[in-house]
Amino acid sequence: MRETTGEQVGTNVSDTALRGFVGYNMKRAFNAVQADLTRTLAPHGLRMITYSVLALVVENPRLRPSALAKALTVERANLVVYVDQLEQAGWVTRTPSSTDRRAYALQATLEGQQVYARAMAAVRDHDQRMLGALDPSDVAVVNKALATIEAQGRSL
Amino acid sequence: MRETTGEQVGTNVSDTALRGFVGYNMKRAFNAVQADLTRTLAPHGLRMITYSVLALVVENPRLRPSALAKALTVERANLVVYVDQLEQAGWVTRTPSSTDRRAYALQATLEGQQVYARAMAAVRDHDQRMLGALDPSDVAVVNKALATIEAQGRSL
DNA sequence: CCTCACTAGTTATGAGCTATAACTAATTGC
DNA sequence: GCAATTAGTTATAGCTCATAACTAGTGAGG
Numbered sequence: 001m002r003e004t005t006g007e008q009v010g011t012n013v014s015d016t017a018l019r020g021f022v023g024y025n026m027k028r029a030f031n032a033v034q035a036d037l038t039r040t041l042a043p044h045g046l047r048m049i050t051y052s053v054l055a056l057v058v059e060n061p062r063l064r065p066s067a068l069a070k071a072l073t074v075e076r077a078n079l080v081v082y083v084d085q086l087e088q089a090g091w092v093t094r095t096p097s098s099t100d101r102r103a104y105a106l107q108a109t110l111e112g113q114q115v116y117a118r119a120m121a122a123v124r125d126h127d128q129r130m131l132g133a134l135d136p137s138d139v140a141v142v143n144k145a146l147a148t149i150e151a152q153g154r155s156l
Numbered sequence: 157m158r159e160t161t162g163e164q165v166g167t168n169v170s171d172t173a174l175r176g177f178v179g180y181n182m183k184r185a186f187n188a189v190q191a192d193l194t195r196t197l198a199p200h201g202l203r204m205i206t207y208s209v210l211a212l213v214v215e216n217p218r219l220r221p222s223a224l225a226k227a228l229t230v231e232r233a234n235l236v237v238y239v240d241q242l243e244q245a246g247w248v249t250r251t252p253s254s255t256d257r258r259a260y261a262l263q264a265t266l267e268g269q270q271v272y273a274r275a276m277a278a279v280r281d282h283d284q285r286m287l288g289a290l291d292p293s294d295v296a297v298v299n300k301a302l303a304t305i306e307a308q309g310r311s312l
Numbered sequence: 313c314c315t316c317a318c319t320a321g322t323t324a325t326g327a328g329c330t331a332t333a334a335c336t337a338a339t340t341g342c
Numbered sequence: 343g344c345a346a347t348t349a350g351t352t353a354t355a356g357c358t359c360a361t362a363a364c365t366a367g368t369g370a371g372g
Contacts, residue, residue, distance in 0.1 A: 012204065013212060013216050013219065013223050013224065013226070013227035014212075014215050014216055015211070015212055015215070015227060015228075016215070017211055017215055017276070018211050018212070019299075020283075021275070021279060021283050022189070022283060022286065022287060022295065022298065022299060022358095023186075023189045023190070023193055023279075023282075023283065023286070024208070025298075025299050025302040025303060025306070026186045026189060026302060027190075027204070028186065028229065028302070028306045029182065029302040029303070029306040029309070030179075030182045030183065030186050031229065031305045031309075031359090032308070032309025032310055033179045033304075033305065033309055034179070034183075035183060035309060035312075036309055036312050037179055047328080047329095048164065048179075048183070048328095048329095049328085052174060052180070055171070055173055055174050056169060056170075056171055056174070059170050059171070059172070060169050060170055063169065064349080065349075065350070066348080066349055066350080067169050068169065071169035071171060072171075073187065074329095074330085075185065075330070075331065075332085075352070076349075076351085077330095077331080077332080077333095077350090077351075077352080077353090078329075078330065078331080079350095080350070080351055080352085083188065086247075093174070098341075100338075100348095100349080101337080101338060101339085101349095102219075102336095102337065102338045102339070102348070102349040102350065103338090103348095103349055103350080104179060104349085104350080120173070121176055122284055123177060123179075125157075126179075127176075127177050127178060127179065129308070129312070130178065130179070130305055130308055130309060131305070131308075132303055132308065133308055134304055134305070135339075138297055138300075138301050139178065139301075141294055141297045141298070141301075142178065142181075142297070142298055142301045142302075143175075143178060143181050143227040144201060144270050145290055145294050145295075145298045146178075146181040146182060146184070146185040146292075146298075147181060147185070148179070148289050148290055149185045149188065149189065149287065149290070150184045150185040150187075150188045151289075152188070152191055152285070152286055152287075152288065152289055153185070153187075153188025153189055153191060153286060154188055156191075156192050156285070160355085187330090191330095204357095204358095204359075205358075206355085220320080221320075221321070222319080222320055222321080230358095230359085231359070231360065231361085232320075232321070232322085233322070233323080233324090233359095233360085233361080233362095234323090234358075235321095236321070236322055236323080247352065253320095256319095256320080256367080256368075257320095257366080257367060257368090258319070258320040258321065258366065258367045258368070259319095259320055259321080259367090260320085260321080313372105314371100314372090315370105315371090316369100316370090316372105317368105317369090317371105317372090318367105318368080318369080318370100319348085319366100319367080319368070319369095320365100320366085320367080320368095321358100321364105321365085321366085321367105321369085322363100322364080322366100323362105323363085323364075323365105324361100324362090324363085324364100325360100325361085325362085325363105326359105326360090326361090327358105327359085327360085327361105328357105328358085328359085328360105329356105329358085330355100330356085330357085330358105331354100331355085331356085331357105332353100332354085332355085332371090333352105333353090333354085334345085334347105334351100334352085334353085334354105335350105335351080335352075336349100336351080336352105337348100337349085337350085337351105338344080338347105338348080338349080338350105339346105339347080339348070339349095340345100340346085340347075340348090341344100341345085341346080341347090342343100342344090342345085342346100
């Protein structure tokens with residue numbers, strides 16, 4: 001005979017109310033992804049945000065910090081710190097703009113490009129690891145839905 | 157004639173490499189969701205995490221902090237602070253366990269349940285706001301996929 | 313029954329991400 | 343030319359997450 005005065009102690013804790021919200025599922029899934037991605041990038045000397053910054057700099061030569069901040073939806077003030085770190089690592093350079101003396105052009109050094117290429121391969125593996133159990137068509141649906149949700153949120 | 161020595165300045169910044177990763181899309185979408193949800197909960201005196209804690213306490217009477225931490229995948233050490241805040245607000249009580257003198261039983265006060273009910277309604281609106289543009293069948297796919305990704309991540 | 317490993321809850325601390333305000337210098341619009 | 347705006351920066355603060363270390367209580371084996 002089980003007592004009814006005891007406490008919830010096992011794994012039978014109900015979170016059905018929260019599971020109904022996409023935000024809750026997103027947070028839980030993202031935490032798991034983030035943990036694995038952080039482990040994946042650490043050996044390359046990168047974090048999620050610095051990896052993203054490096055990726056855009058490689059992909060968009062002579063990118064301006066302000067454009068970069070806008071593209072990543074990051075505050076310019078915070079971006080400064082990320083670029084500082086990449087610059088100190090010798091992977092990104094700030095060269096004064098030839099047309100606007102307030103602005104800089106960001107560029108990846110050769111070493112920065114090599115680090116990025118290696119990290120990119122590791123991230124690809126990570127992505128496969130996280131999505132291995134998913135149907136490719138579902139992945140497409142998820143990516144599209146996430147983009148839609150993002151756009152919806154930005155418009156508020 | 158456009159000069160080719162200028163910097164990327166407009167909205168034509170490419171992030172196609174990153175867009176291929178679910179983690180990147182998840183982070184961006186989640187940031188948007190989080191921003192709106194934070195605004196939604198603030199008037200109720202709750203944050204995302206304290207709302208989640210309150211929800212599970214309401215749903216699972218006499219829940220133990222350790223079981224709660226496990227259910228939310230949160231460190232016990234951090235949970236203490238969240239419960240402290242809910243207790244100080246008068247929404248949750250800690251009563252000593254009758255069977256284990258180390259443990260406590262968490263319970264929502266009447267006021268806690270009322271706050272939760274009001275917040276729940278607001279969160280439901282928020283959820284609708286974020287998902288309004290999505291096909292209901294896609295939402296189901298997304299929720300299932302997120303749960304799968306989460307489970308995959310936890311197994312690493 | 314006594315020791316020892318383990319568990320529940322807690323405290324303290326640090327790192328990382330985000331947001332905001334305030335500042336300098338340069339540009340642009342009127 | 344002057345005002346408003348923009349680019350980059352510095353400083354700061356709040357929230358989340360992770361870890362270590364501690365106290366107190368439990369439980370299993372000898």
